[in-house]
Amino acid sequence: MLDLDLLPEEYAICRLPAGSPPPPGLTGPGGTDNGVVSVTWAADEVSVVCRADRVPPGATAESPWRCLRVVGPLEFALTGILASLVGPLADARVNIMAFSTYDTDYVLVPAVRLAEAIATLTKAGHRVAA
Numbered sequence: 001m002l003d004l005d006l007l008p009e010e011y012a013i014c015r016l017p018a019g020s021p022p023p024p025g026l027t028g029p030g031g032t033d034n035g036v037v038s039v040t041w042a043a044d045e046v047s048v049v050c051r052a053d054r055v056p057p058g059a060t061a062e063s064p065w066r067c068l069r070v071v072g073p074l075e076f077a078l079t080g081i082l083a084s085l086v087g088p089l090a091d092a093r094v095n096i097m098a099f100s101t102y103d104t105d106y107v108l109v110p111a112v113r114l115a116e117a118i119a120t121l122t123k124a125g126h127r128v129a130a
Contacts, residue, residue, distance in 0.1 A: 002084065003071040004121065006130045009035040009051045011108055012063035013097050016046040016056060023048060023056035036067060036106060038099045049099060049108065064111040065097065068121075068128065072104030081105055088124040089117060 016023065026048070027034040038049040048056060052063045074081060082098055085107050089096050094117045097108040109117040118128050 001125045001127065002081065004068045004085075004126055004128045005071060006114075006118070006128055007035060007067040007069060009067070010053075010064035010111060011035070011067050012048075012050060012052045012055045012061045013065060013108065014048040014050065014055055014059035014061040016048065016059050018042075018044050018046065020046045023059070025056070026050050026054050036069070038101075038106075040099075049097070049106075065108040066111050066114045066117075068107045068109070068117075070105045070107075073102075074104055082107075084124070085121065085126070088120050092116060092120040094120060 026037045035051040040047045055061045094113050
């Protein structure tokens, strides 16, 4: 059983062209009220997960998504964390986007499927705090 926090903001999943510089404006003034930001550079794209109100200019974006954070920090020796979340969601045909940080894992679900996702995760034995 995992404890999950539902983050209050709506999120966007964005794509920028390969080689794009780090997008400005993803965080608020003074680094406060940022929500979660993830930037991934790959040879063929730059992907950004950010609050829906902070989509970088020129990005292709899918929104709105809601973000569930596994309460952490998690030990690196733990296995199956994401599998225990995405397996039940896949069985319920809820599409997801997942990413990890040093301390924990995040799963985004489409805002229109949030209630279904929470019910699915609760049925699988997880606790979700809004």
